[in-house]
Amino acid sequence: MNxxxxIREFLRTRRARIAPESAGFPTGGDRRRVPGLRREEVAERAGVSxxxxxKLERGTLDGASDAVLGSIARVLRLDDAEGEYLFNLFGKAGRQQQSAVPDSVTPVVRHLLDAAASVPAIVVNRRMDIIAGNELGWAFVYPLEPTLIGPANVSRFVFCDGRARSFYGDWAEVADDxxxxxxxxxxxxxxxxxxxxxxxxxxxGNEEFRRRWREHNVRRNYSGAKSFTHPVAGLLELGYVNVELGDPGLFLTTFVPEPGSRxxxxxxxxxxxxxxxxxxAADTDLTQQATNPR
Known part of the structure; x- marks a missing residue:
């Protein structure tokens, strides 16, 4: 998708979710051909023709100012993540340098992961590849196995692995996010x-992903709570914290239980x-090396 x-689909779907009455446009029984706000109503509230x-909604307008985009974001009631997304679509400040997708972490991040030994901690890149974790983190994501395509990937697991629906307590919410x-x-x-x-x-390959992608939702989840049914540990109810690291497109996630809880x-x-x-596994490797020395 270019x-x-x-731009067209995002702005259209954001208009559609706003009730005209809530924006001060009484319908008076008027039959409207589109849900939500019309283009002319958005234009009126944003102070543009x-x-x-x-032209802006069609993506054929170059040079839209920050002020105009800010007005559009206000009228359409975009949250911070959606506003950032809108500005990025128009090539404004916030787009990241086009660096390669990271596949490793710095020694400092490695030490941070190891220091958090009592809770699961993992690092994913912008593609949702799991590229690092502490020991408990790897144990926690044990069901997400690497494939011939590459490292364990959260998105592939969520949408393409049937075990994900039992692993996540609320699979639909995880898929949305x-x-x-x-x-x-x-x-x-x-x-x-x-x-x-x-x-x-x-x-x-996946209708569940296609449907969600076409909804054009954008989110930034920094903290919350989720439940999991782990094949070894059973039911786990955990709080989580997401931190975007200084390295481009890397996200550290830690999962924390209530003290004293099951x-x-x-x-x-x-x-x-x-x-x-x-x-x-280590003992098996040593035995094999001793039995079959090079």
């Missing part, structure tokens, strides 16, 4: 071919299981 189409707004994250990143990094390829892959006990069980599994 920016012009993205209908022709100007029509995931599509909204990719939508935001696609505007921040419009020339990222690998990100575009992932989106195309999901669009081609979920805290479940994470201790998970940590013990992971340590045992890795100890046994």
């Amino acid at each position: 920016d012009r189409q993205a 209908v022709d100007y707004y029509t 995931n599509a909204a994250h990719l939508r935001r990143e696609s505007a921040r990094y419009p020339q990222d071919a690998s990100l575009a390829a992932l989106i195309d892959e999901l669009m081609d 979920s805290e006990h479940g994470l201790r069980l998970l940590a013990s299981w992971w340590a045992t599994e890795h100890t046994e």
Whole structure:
């Protein structure tokens, strides 16, 4: 999808969700051909001509000012994430340099992950590849296995792996958030071919993703709570915090249980299981090396 189409569909869907009466446009029984606000009503509230707004919504207008885009965002009641997305679509401040998708973390981030040993912590890039984690983090995302395509990817797991619906307590919310994250990143990094390829892959193969992508929702989730049913630890109810790191397009997520809760006990069980599994794997490797020396 090019920016012009993205602009058109995003603004159209944002207009459609606003009741005319709430914006001060009484319908008086008038039959409206479109849901929500009309183009001329948005133009009136934003202080621009209908022709100007029509060109802007079609994506055929170059040089829209920050002031105009700010007025449009106000009229359409865009939140911070949606406003950033709108500005990015028009090539304004906020677009990131077109660096390669990170596939590793710095030593400082590595030390930070290890320091948070008592809670699961992972790092994903803008494509939602899991590129780093502490021991408990890798145990937590154990169901998200790497594939022949590349590293474990949260988006592929959510939309393409049937186990995701039982892993996440509210799969639909997770799917909504995931599509909204990719939508935001696609505007921040419009020339990222690998990100575009992932989106195309999901669009081609999954109706659940296609439907959510066409809704043009954009979100930034910094904290909240989610429940999971882990194949080893069972039910885990965890708070989470997302932090965008200084490295371009990297996000650190930590999952925290309530102190003394069943979920805290479940994470201790998970940590013990992971340590045992890795100890046994290491012992097996040493035995094989001793039996078959090079």
